Amino acid sequence: MKYFNAKLILPDALVKELQNYVQGGYIYVPIEQEQQKRWGEVSGYRQELEQRNEQIKREYQNGISMECLSEKYGLSFYAVRKIIYQK
Template sequence: MRYIKAETILPVDLVKEIQKYVQGGYIYIPSEAEKRKRWGENSGTRAYIQCRNEEIFMKYRSGYKIKELSEEFFLSVESIKKIIYSKK
């Protein structure tokens, strides 16, 4: 990405309006076509974690203890609690 002086491509009135918010700094203006995906959507990690968390919650509801889930899924007790309490 290269930097372009705002005065060379934007109307003067618009530059003055932007300067009310940012003076002498850099701002990033994404293209309209740029639709960023959320973390883990490209790799499938987000879906995997959602599925795993659902499994943890279902096992907890069926009687598994938090300590057992922690050992089974290799997560801390606190992480298991966060998953369970966020699903309630």
């Protein structure tokens, strides 16, 4: 999250109005809902997890047990089972 000096980016009238509510503090301005990205989309981690999960499913279909997969990927048995059986 970046911080900006309000005096540098906002009109003076708006800065004065904001100072009626907050002085010397921080205000979080949320992103508009339609511009908001889902978790992991910006960093690419969501895609990495999807690829990992597909690999786990393929390996399971090729005969590797859930116990071996849980050890290989550092996941619990239940997490591996959830990945394999999710639709």
